[in-house]
Amino acid sequence: MSTTRITSGTERTLLENTLDRNREALIETARGLSEADARRRLVASLTTPISLLKHAAAAERIWFQRFWAGLGESECDGYAARDLGTFAVRDDETLADVIAEFERASRRSREIAAGFDLDDTREIPDEGTISLRFTLLAMIEEFARHAGHGDILREQLDQTQSGKV
Structure with missing residues (x-):
C-alpha cells in the first residue's frame, strides 16, 4: 500500500495523510528483511527493525485505545504499557506477523480518531491535557523518528549483505 502525498486540504486531512505516510515509511524499512x-x-539499545514495528503498534494502542477510547491496559488488543516491553518481540512472531499487528493497530487508531474532533481533549496522567491534534502530531513525530532509525538500520543491514562493510 502506498498512500499518496497530499499537499493541500484541511488540517485534519494533512495530519492524517502525513501520519499514514510515516506509518508506511516505518514498515518499508523492514519489509523484505x-x-x-x-x-x-x-x-546497544533494544532497537531492531522488527522491534521498532512492535513498539509502534504499542504506541498506537497506548495513544488511541487507552487514551482516546478509554480502554484499560488489559482491554487493548495487544501490549499497551508505557515501558520497554513495547520493544519485546516473541520468538514465535515473524516479521510478517509484526507488520500485520502494526497495520491492525493503525486501522483501529484511525477508527477511534474518526470519532473525535482535532480540538477534543483528554486528561492523561504524566501528559496533562492533550488534544487529538497533539496526538496526531506526536504520532507523526514518533513514527518519523523511528522510520529514520529504521532507515539507518536497513542501510547497515544492506551493506552487510552486499559485503561493503
Whole structure:
C-alpha cells in the first residue's frame, strides 16, 4: 500500500495523510528483511527493525485505545504499557506477523480518531491535557523518528549483505 502525498486540504486531512505516510515509511524499512536480519542488534539499545514495528503498534494502542477510547491496559488488543516491553518481540512472531499487528493497530487508531474532533481533549496522567491534534502530531513525530532509525538500520543491514562493510 502506498498512500499518496497530499499537499493541500484541511488540517485534519494533512495530519492524517502525513501520519499514514510515516506509518508506511516505518514498515518499508523492514519489509523484505530475513527473520534473522529483522532481529539483528546493530545498536546497544533494544532497537531492531522488527522491534521498532512492535513498539509502534504499542504506541498506537497506548495513544488511541487507552487514551482516546478509554480502554484499560488489559482491554487493548495487544501490549499497551508505557515501558520497554513495547520493544519485546516473541520468538514465535515473524516479521510478517509484526507488520500485520502494526497495520491492525493503525486501522483501529484511525477508527477511534474518526470519532473525535482535532480540538477534543483528554486528561492523561504524566501528559496533562492533550488534544487529538497533539496526538496526531506526536504520532507523526514518533513514527518519523523511528522510520529514520529504521532507515539507518536497513542501510547497515544492506551493506552487510552486499559485503561493503
